Amino acid sequence: MDSPHKTKSLSTNLFFLFILLSTNLLTLFLSSTFNASSCSFNPTIPTTTTTTKDNQYPSPKSPDVSTEATNNLDLSPEFLAFTSGQLLPFGVNINFDSDTIYPPVGKACTQFPKELNTFMSYKVNGSCPDDELLAQKLLLKGCEPLPRRRCRPAAPSKYVEPYPLPTSLWTTPSDNSIVWTAYTCKNYDCLVNRKYREKGFSDCKDCFDLQGAEKSRWTSSKGGGVDFSIDEVLATKKPGTIRIGLDIGGGVATFAIRMMKRNITIITTSMNLNGPFNNFIASRGVVPLYVSISQRLPFFDNTLDIVHSMHVLSNWIPTTLMHFLMFDIYRVLRPGGLFWLDHFFCVEEQFEQVYKPLIESIGFKKLKWVVGKKLDRGPERREMYLSALLEKPLNNSW
Secondary structure, eight states: OOOHHHHHHHHHHHHHHHHHHHHHHHHHHHHHHSOSOTTSOOOOOOEEOOOOTTOOOOEEOOOOHHHHHHHHTTSOHHHHHHHSOEEOTTSOBTTTTBSEEOOOSSGGGGGOHHHHHHHTOSOTTSBOOSOHHHHHHHHHTTOOSOOOOSSBOOOOTTOOOOOOTTGGGGSOOOGGGOOOTTSSOOSHHHHHHHHHHOOSOOTTTTTTOTTTGGGTTTSSOOTTSSOOOHHHHHTTSOTTOOOEEEEETOTTSHHHHHHHTTTOEEEEEOOOSSSOHHHHHHHHTSEEEOOOTTSOOSSOTTOEEEEEEESSSSTTSOHHHHHHHHHHHHHHEEEEEEEEEEEEEEEHHHIIIIIHHHHHTSOOEEEEEEEEEOOTTOGGGOEEEEEEEEEOOSSSOO
8 A cells, every 4th residue: 555655745746847847838938929038139130031033042021110119129329310210301302212311230221122122133143233223222222331242243345444644634534434324424425514405403513524613623712712722721731741531422533633633642432423423533543432421431530631521511411410420520530630511501590500500519620610602593592601621639539
């Protein structure tokens, strides 16, 4: 006959076994229901398998709104302030068919899956589609840098090499150096003369005419107005201390050409807005950089002697994005470096209420600060220019 103590012991053991199994099941249930802890960041994004033509490689799917909202709870406010979509002050911009700009940290690419899938559809090891316009619109929306592709880019079938230096500096290159598909003009004669033939606005409309306004740009100041000359700016520093720099939105890089004559190396950022600006810059013999104003400047802190920008920085840029951009310029300039803000434009009320306080908040020292009226579209618009020469403090810049 079994002892009653053995029966009791067996019952106790079964009871504790039941409790253990129950707690494990409860833990499994809770972990599967609440897959993200409140004190941890879970960057996992659901994926689906899509394919490029003639290839079987998975690509990420755009995250759904609920997942993005959950993950955003774990992101810092400054990160969200920088990466949030910014409405353009003047509505839809025809250059990228949107009224919103998304500063880049990579995630913006997945917000435009139709365009992204088109861009990434090609034959691996073959020829890329002739899709410069699509690629640029993706980039301007915030898909920057664009994803790499494993195909060969479109190129002229009978490419003509650039002129040698120094001839190339002021000579229009051959039409056969460009793939013209993305542009309204199909040759350089059209680009050079479009200021006479085209109605309405085109970005840098007279830039390609090297014998026109470009020939005298920055060569002399005009009576203390908003048109500073290069020599006037360089005279504010000891000779030889301005050596390397950046021109943001530099058109066809005439600023870089001028500085080259003075033994100063300038890299020019430019987009190809209805014209082959980057190819043209390279043909002249200076370095183009194909990045938008949303991209973090690809230079290390405290390295550049000078940063220049003409016309591009203006009131079409969302104010928060402008604030980040100004601080990024401050970041890459070395202590004692110069920021030449050339013909910044806005309306009078915006200047006093928004842009003057914004610029002054960055921490630059004012070397020159000249305000003038912008009258090319009529005085009734109350538009104005600011040209300023700003210096990053040599000491205590941090």
